[in-house]
Amino acid sequence: MAEELKVSKIKNGTVIDHITAGMAPSVLRILGIHTGSSDTVIVAMNVKSAQIGLKDMVKVENRVLAQAAVRKIALVAPQATVNIIRDYKVAQKLKVELPTELIGIVRCPNRNCITNSSERVSSYFAVESKDPLALRCHYCEALVDGTSVDILL
Numbered sequence: 001m002a003e004e005l006k007v008s009k010i011k012n013g014t015v016i017d018h019i020t021a022g023m024a025p026s027v028l029r030i031l032g033i034h035t036g037s038s039d040t041v042i043v044a045m046n047v048k049s050a051q052i053g054l055k056d057m058v059k060v061e062n063r064v065l066a067q068a069a070v071r072k073i074a075l076v077a078p079q080a081t082v083n084i085i086r087d088y089k090v091a092q093k094l095k096v097e098l099p100t101e102l103i104g105i106v107r108c109p110n111r112n113c114i115t116n117s118s119e120r121v122s123s124y125f126a127v128e129s130k131d132p133l134a135l136r137c138h139y140c141e142a143l144v145d146g147t148s149v150d151i152l153l
Helices: 024-030 067-076
Strands: 013-020 041-049 053-061 081-086 089-095 101-103 124-130 133-137 143-145
Touching: 013 024, 013 067, 024 041, 024 053, 024 067
Parallel strands: none
Antiparallel strands: 013 053, 013 081, 041 053, 081 089, 101 124, 124 133, 133 143
16 A cells, blocks of 8 residues: 655645755745744655655745745755645746845855945855855855855845
């Protein structure tokens, strides 16, 4: 008898699938979903995946993600797919893609960087490598690896 994972469908909203295993809490933070939130959210973690071994999945009812949120998700889940659901069916399927430049998305770890001063300057990083993730600050040239990325929420 085959076992089957059953997660309820959502009528309208967004399903973020193929999230790197263990990163669903980071995706929830990016989306601003926290304890006491009124959003209907379904989270599955460490689910078997033929594509990536283990994966996480987040379903959020009645919400379509802004492009800025999708770019942030690409930092913590570069293989994720975003499915827009309408009337229980996938209306649109998008693969997250890390842009070559990140403006106002990541905090520079260099305390002396102009982006961390009282000046109103947005952070600006160039993606030097996608796998493993490596970002370079445009202003102070600090290098940030994927394990220490501080995403601006």
